Amino acid sequence: MKAILQGAARPQRRRVSSRAVIATSIALGLAGWAVAAAVRAGSGAPSQRGGLPFTAAVVAGLVAHELLHALAFLAAGARVSELRFGVRLRRGVAHVACARAVSARGFRFVAIVPGVALGLAPLVAGVATRSYLVTLFGAMLLAAAGGDLMLVWAVRDVGPNASIGDDPADPNVILVANERR
């Protein structure tokens, strides 16, 4: 029995530490905020204040972040019935997961899309148009992608056709198998 469990077919467990996720998110947020502050200082415009509309936009952006994960899962071949929406209390964030393992190629796509579309793209657009609030929005949503970045980092050595799934018992662990399942 032990020999079977230790066989090549047994998926590897890869842990993503909550501390690393929080540290990455804070680092991304601070870097983005510094860029936004530089944009505000360089724009010559009177200080722009976001207030409630800005806060609402960030909240809507966070919801859109999870929806983009869901759409990316569907694009990667998952079915709607396989998607799981939930809140990972240990990470303090909402999360979309897929009940079935996906290819490493699909996993990277699913992980990266919201951070690029809602974080990096507005950040770059904000700098290009000298808009402090657009840049700050990008910075906030880039910080929200810290966990996604750590997931991509955790499987950096995995080939594109390996399969990757969530460990149903531990939200901080992903399971990597070298062959399709």
Ligand SMILES: [Zn+2]
């Ligand atoms: Zn995410």
